[in-house]
Amino acid sequence: MTSALATPVDRPARTRRPVVGTSTLTRGSGLALGIAMTWFSLLVLIPLAAIVATTAAGGWEQFWRIVTNDQTLAALRLTVGSALGVTALNVFMGTAIAWVLVRDRFWGKRILDVAIDIPFALPTIVAGLVLLALYGKGSPLGLEWANTEMSVRLALAFVTLPFIVRTVQPVLEELEHDVEEAAASLGAGRMTIFRRIILPSLVPAIAAGAALSFARAISEYGSLVLLSGNLPFKTEVVSVRVLSFIEGGNTAAAAALATVMLIVALVVIVAVDVISRRVARRG
Amino acid sequence: MSIDITGVNKLFGDFVALEDVNVSIPTGQLTALLGPSGGGKSTLLRIIAGLDTADTGTISIEGTDATKLPPQKRNVGFVFQHYAVFKHMTVAKNVAFGLEIRKKSKKEIAHRVDELLKLVHLSQFAHRLPSQLSGGQRQRMALARALAVEPTVLLLDEPFGALDAKVRKELREWLRRLHDEVNVTTVFVTHDQEEALEVADEIVVINDGRVEQIGSPDELYDEPANDFVMGFLGEVTSLNGNLIRPHDVDVTTAPTLAGAVQGEISRMLRIGFEVRVTVLTDDGQEVQVTMTRTHARALGLEEGQHVWLTAATGATTVPTMAAV
Amino acid sequence: MVREPTAVRWLLRIVVCAYVFLLVLWPVSLVVAHTFENGLASLQETLADPEVQNALLLTAQVAGIAVVINLVFGVTTSILLVRYEFPGKRALSAMIDVPLSVSPVVVGLALVLVYNGQDGWLGRAAESAGYYVIYDTPGMIMATCFVALPLVIREVVPVLTEVGDDQEQAARSLGANGPQTFWRITLPSIKWAVVYGVVLSLARSLGEYGAVRVVSGNITGETQTATLVVQEKYLDFAQDTAYATSFLLATASVLCIVVVSLLRPKESST
Ligand SMILES: Nc1ncnc2c1ncn2[C@@H]1O[C@H](COP(=O)(O)OP(=O)(O)OP(=O)(O)O)[C@@H](O)[C@H]1O
Ligand SMILES: [Mg+2]
Numbered sequence: 054m055t056s057a058l059a060t061p062v063d064r065p066a067r068t069r070r071p072v073v074g075t076s077t078l079t080r081g082s083g084l085a086l087g088i089a090m091t092w093f094s095l096l097v098l099i100p101l102a103a104i105v106a107t108t109a110a111g112g113w114e115q116f117w118r119i120v121t122n123d124q125t126l127a128a129l130r131l132t133v134g135s136a137l138g139v140t141a142l143n144v145f146m147g148t149a150i151a152w153v154l155v156r157d158r159f160w161g162k163r164i165l166d167v168a169i170d171i172p173f174a175l176p177t178i179v180a181g182l183v184l185l186a187l188y189g190k191g192s193p194l195g196l197e198w199a200n201t202e203m204s205v206r207l208a209l210a211f212v213t214l215p216f217i218v219r220t221v222q223p224v225l226e227e228l229e230h231d232v233e234e235a236a237a238s239l240g241a242g243r244m245t246i247f248r249r250i251i252l253p254s255l256v257p258a259i260a261a262g263a264a265l266s267f268a269r270a271i272s273e274y275g276s277l278v279l280l281s282g283n284l285p286f287k288t289e290v291v292s293v294r295v296l297s298f299i300e301g302g303n304t305a306a307a308a309a310l311a312t313v314m315l316i317v318a319l320v321v322i323v324a325v326d327v328i329s330r331r332v333a334r335r336g
Numbered sequence: 337m338s339i340d341i342t343g344v345n346k347l348f349g350d351f352v353a354l355e356d357v358n359v360s361i362p363t364g365q366l367t368a369l370l371g372p373s374g375g376g377k378s379t380l381l382r383i384i385a386g387l388d389t390a391d392t393g394t395i396s397i398e399g400t401d402a403t404k405l406p407p408q409k410r411n412v413g414f415v416f417q418h419y420a421v422f423k424h425m426t427v428a429k430n431v432a433f434g435l436e437i438r439k440k441s442k443k444e445i446a447h448r449v450d451e452l453l454k455l456v457h458l459s460q461f462a463h464r465l466p467s468q469l470s471g472g473q474r475q476r477m478a479l480a481r482a483l484a485v486e487p488t489v490l491l492l493d494e495p496f497g498a499l500d501a502k503v504r505k506e507l508r509e510w511l512r513r514l515h516d517e518v519n520v521t522t523v524f525v526t527h528d529q530e531e532a533l534e535v536a537d538e539i540v541v542i543n544d545g546r547v548e549q550i551g552s553p554d555e556l557y558d559e560p561a562n563d564f565v566m567g568f569l570g571e572v573t574s575l576n577g578n579l580i581r582p583h584d585v586d587v588t589t590a591p592t593l594a595g596a597v598q599g600e601i602s603r604m605l606r607i608g609f610e611v612r613v614t615v616l617t618d619d620g621q622e623v624q625v626t627m628t629r630t631h632a633r634a635l636g637l638e639e640g641q642h643v644w645l646t647a648a649t650g651a652t653t654v655p656t657m658a659a660v
Numbered sequence: 661m662v663r664e665p666t667a668v669r670w671l672l673r674i675v676v677c678a679y680v681f682l683l684v685l686w687p688v689s690l691v692v693a694h695t696f697e698n699g700l701a702s703l704q705e706t707l708a709d710p711e712v713q714n715a716l717l718l719t720a721q722v723a724g725i726a727v728v729i730n731l732v733f734g735v736t737t738s739i740l741l742v743r744y745e746f747p748g749k750r751a752l753s754a755m756i757d758v759p760l761s762v763s764p765v766v767v768g769l770a771l772v773l774v775y776n777g778q779d780g781w782l783g784r785a786a787e788s789a790g791y792y793v794i795y796d797t798p799g800m801i802m803a804t805c806f807v808a809l810p811l812v813i814r815e816v817v818p819v820l821t822e823v824g825d826d827q828e829q830a831a832r833s834l835g836a837n838g839p840q841t842f843w844r845i846t847l848p849s850i851k852w853a854v855v856y857g858v859v860l861s862l863a864r865s866l867g868e869y870g871a872v873r874v875v876s877g878n879i880t881g882e883t884q885t886a887t888l889v890v891q892e893k894y895l896d897f898a899q900d901t902a903y904a905t906s907f908l909l910a911t912a913s914v915l916c917i918v919v920v921s922l923l924r925p926k927e928s929s930t
Contacts (some may be wrong), residue, residue, distance in 0.1 A: 100770030176867025186690035239434035272763030
């Protein structure tokens with residue numbers, strides 16, 4: 054046997070990088086880190102801690118009473134339910150849109166590409182108004198969804214449209230054609246190639262996009278203000294409930310509900326982190 | 337004949353990639369498609385595999401007309417220059433893929449995968465991901481994957497192109513031995529004439545979308561059909577309006593033979609055992625001559641000396657374009 | 661090349677285009693149409709309304725300052741995260757994304773809890789020193805900074821990682837000091853990512869509604885931004901003004917995306 058065939062594998066090259074936990078900060082960068090961390094604490098960490106602290110000060114019983122209040126529970130159910138539904142829709146539509154953007158060619162594709170970014174750039178209050186124009190009173194389509202549960206799903210679908218598209222698209226662009234050709238020459242049909250070759254490479258991206266989409270959906274507020282009518286037990290989402298607590302001066306209740314939302318967000322972030330780590334390890 | 341290609345034309349837009357290609361590839365042999373970059377080798381190989389379709393012409397594989405068959409139905413093994421590994425599957429899973437598509441039993445698959453990994457010497461890496469393999473190992477895995485489905489023909493597109501020179505040389509010898517072992521009709525693309533001459537039973541020279549010559553390595557080397565083939569298969573120099581290999585030029589220090597070309601040595605370069613002599617002929621042409629160090633010393637050659645050049649007896653010569 | 665059957669391609673193409681048309685393009689075009697129903701009249705009227713003028717000015721001011729702060733913070737933090745090792749780096753890098761997942765209303769609440777003048781942890785001290793945060797511009801800037809915080813970092817970090825530090829080390833070996841290396845080597849190589857991040861931040865900042873609503877107190881003519889005006893006008897049945905203001909905001913944000921898609925270097929044209 055020739056030597057090359059017998060030699061052990063070369064390991065992937067390691068980047069020179071000190072052990073995690075040790076510091077490579079210089080005096081200048083240390084100072085910069087200090088200032089950045091101070092700002093980050095004042096802006097994000099301390100205020101978020103204040104929410105948790107306010108909730109904790111109220112005690113477990115009060116927390117439980119606020120969270121299990123009928124109207125609040127209805128809002129939670131609506132929010133989480135719609136967010137899940139819309140995210141599921143996005144998993145299909147987002148992947149399909151990304152697919153069309155990368156693999157198809159037709160006149161007007163560029164418009165489609167720009168349209169995907171509009172929901173991200175559009176002010177949320179304007180997004181509500183925009184949807185009202187087509188799905189509100191006197192809808193040209195005959196779909197008067199304003200002030201119904203459908204309006205919540207509609208608004209969430211609108212604002213979360215870009216997330217999965219924009220996470221899946223680059224991965225799809227990176228996929229090499231010859232891998233699919235290899236599968237084809239081994240006898241795999243189009244469906245098999247999609248299921249066994251393409252989909253596995255997309256799953257991490259779809260999952261990451263879905264997490265972002267879900268997090269955005271449960272915290273959405275602006276686009277619903279004008280569109281959903283904020284009817285208790287019917288179209289009131291958690292953010293609106295928090296706001297009415299704030300405007301009613303009931304800060305403790307607002308903080309309690311906000312804590313629930315933070316916990317959900319935290320879970321989502323950890324999930325995304327785990328997923329992206331797994332992807333990085335594979336790449 | 338295992339693969340018959342008749343009258344194949346292929347255009348990309350208005351660019352002619354293949355022009356009236358007719359090739360028959362013999363069963364059980366190792367055939368090389370040789371030619372310069374952009375000549376259309378990959379295009380031809382992809383048309384055989386069904387990954388591209390010809391505009392006109394027919395392809396038949398083992399006697400059945402495959403012109404309209406999709407790649408899935410052709411039962412060819414294809415090995416890509418950049419491996420085309422399935423990144424998310426282990427080495428064993430990669431090799432098993434084609435067998436699973438063919439709904440073979442678990443036991444049969446496991447057995448066959450084992451056998452193939454042994455054949456390509458990757459048994460101990462069966463459960464690794466491709467990203468944990470070196471380039472040469474990945475390519476051997478891709479080879480095993482293509483062989484697993486017992487293809488009628490095995491097609492390799494510059495299989496060793498992405499590897500470094502040393503590994504490449506070793507793998508090419510190994511491919512030759514592997515071929516003798518499994519005996520499947522094999523076509524491989526290369527633009528390295530040394531690789532083709534060393535490994536192939538038969539060589540198809542392709543240039544600018546046209547087949548220039550088909551033949552065994554010896555035939556091609558000794559009887560090139562034209563100056564392109566002559567030039568592509570090895571070094572050439574021109575003497576008296578003919579292309580000739582530099583080692584086929586005889587040098588004498590006195591005008592003993594009629595028709596000898598007279599000139600003056602303008603440069604001598606020694607590389608190991610070899611001496612490269614540049615002779616400036618009296619009609620102003622530069623002729624390259626190579627000879628062994630011993631021979632040069634025996635003749636007592638040195639720069640500035642007058643010499644007479646003739647073609648050695650039995651030398652391969654082809655008229656240059658200018659002389660035609 | 662392996663392609664799916666034509667029928668499948670057409671089906672996908674039609675479903676996707678119909679979905680995006682119904683969800684985005686048609687509604688957006690309706691708002692544009694509403695705005696120009698009476699020609700330019702409603703736009704001119706809207707721009708002449710002092711309430712709208714004040715709001716647009718305030719929006720520009722708040723968004724502008726917030727973007728500058730996020731730019732400086734974002735670039736600094738990206739470099740720290742990519743080029744240096746320090747304890748807690750993992751945690752910081754995960755925390756940076758938090759603002760993307762926090763409801764704007766919760767952002768507002770969090771800031772109010774800490775910076776209000778009556779019982780805020782830091783607000784009392786600030787107010788006794790003469791700084792008013794909540795119900796005033798600083799609070800609105802902070803709220804806007806909060807919601808757009810990760811955008812620059814998310815763009816810059818991948819590019820910075822990709823570029824590697826070879827060039828920087830080469831510059832160092834040639835005698836460049838820290839600032840010189842930053843301005844002449846690091847910044848040029850992340851330029852497009854920074855521009856992209858800034859444009860995204862700007863679009864997000866111009867459009868922030870929920871968080872600003874909570875911290876601003878929504879005082880007409882004083883702490884009312886453009887998005888707040890849209891809501892107020894719409895509910896006051898001044899729908900023309902609402903649509904026209906929306907059109908202005910939408911134009912600004914869509915311009916942002918168009919600029920981005922023009923600036924963005926094309927990696928691959930398919
Ligand atoms: N999909 C395509 N579209 C347009 N032109 C193409 C396409 N594929 C190949 N060509 C052109 O056809 C010609 C032949 O290409 P081909 O890949 O067959 O060359 P090759 O002989 O394999 O070269 P190399 O040794 O560089 O791989 C080239 O000039 C190439 O530019
Ligand atoms: Mg090629």
